[in-house]
Amino acid sequence: MTAAVVAAGGLALTGPVPTSSAEPRRDAVQQRIDKLVGADRHPGALAAVRDRHGRTRHYTAGVGDLRTGGGVPVNGRVRIGSASKMFAAVVVLQLVGEGRVELDAPIGTYLPGLVRAKGVDADRITVRRLLQHDSGLPDYTDSMFTGIADYFPYRHVYLAPRELLDLANAREDGRPAGTGWSYSNTNYVLAGLIAQRVTGRPFDELVTTRVIRRIGLRDTYAPGVGEQDIRGRHPKGYQRDPATGELVDFTRMDPGWGWAAGHVVSTPGDLNTFLRALLDGKLLEPAQSAQMRTTIPTAPDSGQGYGLGVFSMPLSCGGVAWGHGGDIPGYSTLNAATDDGRATTLVVTSLNGSVNDKSAAADRGALVDAALCAN
Numbered sequence: 227m228t229a230a231v232v233a234a235g236g237l238a239l240t241g242p243v244p245t246s247s248a249e250p251r252r253d254a255v256q257q258r259i260d261k262l263v264g265a266d267r268h269p270g271a272l273a274a275v276r277d278r279h280g281r282t283r284h285y286t287a288g289v290g291d292l293r294t295g296g297g298v299p300v301n302g303r304v305r306i307g308s309a310s311k312m313f314a315a316v317v318v319l320q321l322v323g324e325g326r327v328e329l330d331a332p333i334g335t336y337l338p339g340l341v342r343a344k345g346v347d348a349d350r351i352t353v354r355r356l357l358q359h360d361s362g363l364p365d366y367t368d369s370m371f372t373g374i375a376d377y378f379p380y381r382h383v384y385l386a387p388r389e390l391l392d393l394a395n396a397r398e399d400g401r402p403a404g405t406g407w408s409y410s411n412t413n414y415v416l417a418g419l420i421a422q423r424v425t426g427r428p429f430d431e432l433v434t435t436r437v438i439r440r441i442g443l444r445d446t447y448a449p450g451v452g453e454q455d456i457r458g459r460h461p462k463g464y465q466r467d468p469a470t471g472e473l474v475d476f477t478r479m480d481p482g483w484g485w486a487a488g489h490v491v492s493t494p495g496d497l498n499t500f501l502r503a504l505l506d507g508k509l510l511e512p513a514q515s516a517q518m519r520t521t522i523p524t525a526p527d528s529g530q531g532y533g534l535g536v537f538s539m540p541l542s543c544g545g546v547a548w549g550h551g552g553d554i555p556g557y558s559t560l561n562a563a564t565d566d567g568r569a570t571t572l573v574v575t576s577l578n579g580s581v582n583d584k585s586a587a588a589d590r591g592a593l594v595d596a597a598l599c600a601n
Contacts, residue, residue, distance in 0.1 A: 263288030274494035290461035307552025315535020418486025463556020543599035
């Protein structure tokens, strides 16, 4: 399949009608999102921008279906990849607040004998270190994906959480816990298993009852085992086939290999609502919220930190925003929110690895920063 991407965009408003002084800011966001799409960039993009007064603007650009040329649905459902980790962290921290999980207890307290990777001392890995990516555990996805071509063999394959742990345990690149931030999806598979073990309930049910329904997210859900399609209105997600150079419709896939680390489906608007609920204390008690915001640096001189399931990110206009992006074949998500009510979520319908113009990645980050700083 070959297709030229035709730029097309739109904007919708929710909440009070903005004053005329907000129009230039709105147009600036639309101009930025329009630049993200094109033949050498992403097929489509959609965003939701909430200002400190509670007004939300929805944006779209590009096309939602390369075959038909159909537009990107406003606030459509997308796979959010590792942004799912925020939901998992909230569930575990709620259990901490209820006294059912101890943050500084070794994971063997809850999952004895499950971690056996070389170079790793399971007795030193605590629940906190899982949530903060300070466990030293190898990432099971490193055994699955070494390049974008590797996504295709796993497209319709379901891997259970224990199988994902087997992949991690077979690796030899583990390191001692507590030696610094090192991102690993394995941490959140274990966090999901801990939540299941102490509650006796499936992880997806916990996310649904403790997060999604609690704050009224109408377009967010955890896919069931074997569920490969996206429910409701959604833009198609694309993955470039390195053998042909063509973009392939990758919307239908089994996201089970992401599980607690990355399989949730949501919308830009719902993600903003989630971030606002998280920062406004509607999901966690103050003690657990403070733990969540206690960060360690992700890289020297980056200014970015990682707490328990969230990144802290400095803004160009001053202050800090909180959020967690996510990548999964077909979709890439960036989001951030501030304590004064602002929130922005941006989704593009292909991964950076499927984009010929690599400057698009920096433009996405600049859009989120600009949208927050303008509001």
